[in-house]
Amino acid sequence: MSDRSVFFLSDGTGITAETFGNSILAQFAIKPRHVRRPFIDTVDKAHQVVREINAVSEREGKKPIVFMTLVDEEVLAIIRPCRAKVFDLIATFVEPLEEELNMKSNHRVGRFSDVAVDREYNDRIEAINFTLEHDDGQSARSLEKADVVLVGVSRSGKTPTSLYLAMQHGIKAANVPLIPEDFERGFLPPMLKPYKKKCFGLTIDADRLSQIRNERRPGSRYASLENCRLEVHQAEAMMRREGIAWLSSTHKSIEEIATTILRDLRPDRLIY
Numbered sequence: 001m002s003d004r005s006v007f008f009l010s011d012g013t014g015i016t017a018e019t020f021g022n023s024i025l026a027q028f029a030i031k032p033r034h035v036r037r038p039f040i041d042t043v044d045k046a047h048q049v050v051r052e053i054n055a056v057s058e059r060e061g062k063k064p065i066v067f068m069t070l071v072d073e074e075v076l077a078i079i080r081p082c083r084a085k086v087f088d089l090i091a092t093f094v095e096p097l098e099e100e101l102n103m104k105s106n107h108r109v110g111r112f113s114d115v116a117v118d119r120e121y122n123d124r125i126e127a128i129n130f131t132l133e134h135d136d137g138q139s140a141r142s143l144e145k146a147d148v149v150l151v152g153v154s155r156s157g158k159t160p161t162s163l164y165l166a167m168q169h170g171i172k173a174a175n176v177p178l179i180p181e182d183f184e185r186g187f188l189p190p191m192l193k194p195y196k197k198k199c200f201g202l203t204i205d206a207d208r209l210s211q212i213r214n215e216r217r218p219g220s221r222y223a224s225l226e227n228c229r230l231e232v233h234q235a236e237a238m239m240r241r242e243g244i245a246w247l248s249s250t251h252k253s254i255e256e257i258a259t260t261i262l263r264d265l266r267p268d269r270l271i272y
Contacts, residue, residue, distance in 0.1 A: 003060050003062070004030065004032040004033070004060065004062055004064070004065070005032060005033040005034075005035055005056050005060060005064040005065070006021065006025065006032045006033070006034055006035065006064065006065045006066075006067070007035045007036075007037060007049075007053060007064055007065070007066045007067070007068075007084070008021055008034070008035070008036045008037065008066075008067050008068070009037050009040050009049060009066060009067070009068035009069075009070060009079065010037075010038050010039070010040065010068065010069045010070065011039065011040055011041040011069070011070050011071060011072060011075070012038065012039070012069070013038050013039075014036045014037065014038040014069075016069050016089070017036075017067045017068055017069045017089060018034075018036055018067070020067060020089060021065075021067035021087070024067075025065075032065070035052075035056075037049050037052075040070060040075060040079075041072065041075070042075070043074055043075065043078060045075075046074075046075040046078040046079055047078055049079070050078060050079055050082045053066065053082045053083065053084050054082060054083045057082075057083040057084060058083075063083060063084050063085050064083075064084040064085070065084065065085050065087070066079075066082070066084045066085065066086045066087065067087050067089065068086065068087070068088055068089065068090075069089050069090055070088075070090065071090055076088070120170065123170040124166065124167060124170040126170075126172075127165075127166040127167075127169075127170045127171055127172045127173070128163070128166045128167060130142075130145065130146070130166070130172040130173075130174075131162045131163055131165070131166040131172065131173050131174070132163075134146065134173075134174035134175070135159055135162065135174075135175060136158075136159065136175060136176075136177060137175070137176040137177055137189065137191070140191040143174060143191065143194075143195055144194070144195070145172055146172050146173065146174045146195065146198055147165075147171045147172045147173060147198070147265070147266055148165065148171060148172075148173050148174075148198055148199075148200055148261055148265050148266070149173075149174045149175065149176060149192060149195055149198045149199045149200070150162055150173060150174070150175040150176070150199075150200055150201070150202055150261075151175070151176050151177075151178055151188070151192065151199050151200070151201050151202070151239070151244065152177070152178060152201050152202035152203055152204070152235060152246070153177065153178055153179075153203070153204070153209065153228075153231045153232060153235045154177045154179070154213075154222075154231075155204075155209060155212045155213055155216070156202045156203060156204040156209065156249055157202050157204065157249035157254070157257065158175035158176075158177070158202055159175060160254050161173070161175075161202065161249075161254050161257050161258055161261070162174070162175045164254045164255070164258050165258050165261065165262075168258070169258070169262065171262070171266065176189055176191065176192060178231075178234075178235045178238065180231070182238070183231070183234040183235070183238065186238070187238075188238065188242055196242060196243075196244065198265070199242075199244045200244065200245055200246065200261050200264065200265060201235070201236075201239040201244045201245065201246025201247075202246060202247065202248075202249050202257070203232055203235060203236050203239075203246055203247070203248050203249070204232065204248060204249050204250050205232075205248065205250040206225060206228040206229040206232045207225065207228075208250050209228040209231075209232060210223055210224065210225040210228040213228065245264055247260055
């Protein structure tokens with residue numbers, strides 16, 4: 001249903017509205033057009049986005065769907081009557097919580113603290129820098145500071161998972177590829193020996209791996225199905241011998257992989 005539009009409106013970045021909205025939309029077999037409109041924090045901006053929503057409604061002949069996180073009453077009064085199906089996340093969740101907790105929320109626009117003094121924010125930046133430095137086995141320097149070290153064959157999902165852990169959870173995640181030389185030796189890369197307890201493995205279906213590698217290096221031995229099957233088999237055998245927990249990234253999202261890693265290696269990060 002690509003002829004249906006979904007708007008994500010916010011007085012901040014719109015990430016919360018978009019994340020929540022997409023989680024709901026994922027329950028339906030549709031592929032709508034996504035429109036994020038952040039920083040709707042004035043009456044003029046509200047009128048502008050309402051004109052856009054109404055124009056889309058007229059053009060498509062269907063009401064757009066709107067997910068919004070807005071707190072300014074003047075702005076809300078302008079947007080609510082628009083020709084769309086509107087889901088107000090603040091009214092749906094914050095107002096009932098105010099009643100249940102018997103207290104008023106801050107109702108501040110933006111919801112962001114001062115990043116210059118926010119320890120959690122600074123920890124995430126530090127984790128991202130660490131993860132970039134230790135991507136794809138580039139460096140063994142200060143590897144003892146890693147919260148987790150992801151291992152697996154090339155293109156099994158180590159880099160995106162590492163970055164997600166750093167950006168979303170402040171986890172210092174290194175990742176090291178398992179390569180044919182490691183399989184010939186029969187041991188993990190020497191740089192990992194002192195940190196085996198921090199290791200978590202990723203594997204992947206050989207057919208999927210071949211497809212991914214062919215996009216990068218088409219027709220190469222590196223991407224051949226035979227080689228991919230061999231590497232995956234050897235990597236899984238090595239992780240089994242070394243007692244390293246691992247999972248397949250073939251049918252799992254980065255979020256699912258990251259949550260499994262946190263559950264197994266850093267359960268404290270699931271409580272905050």
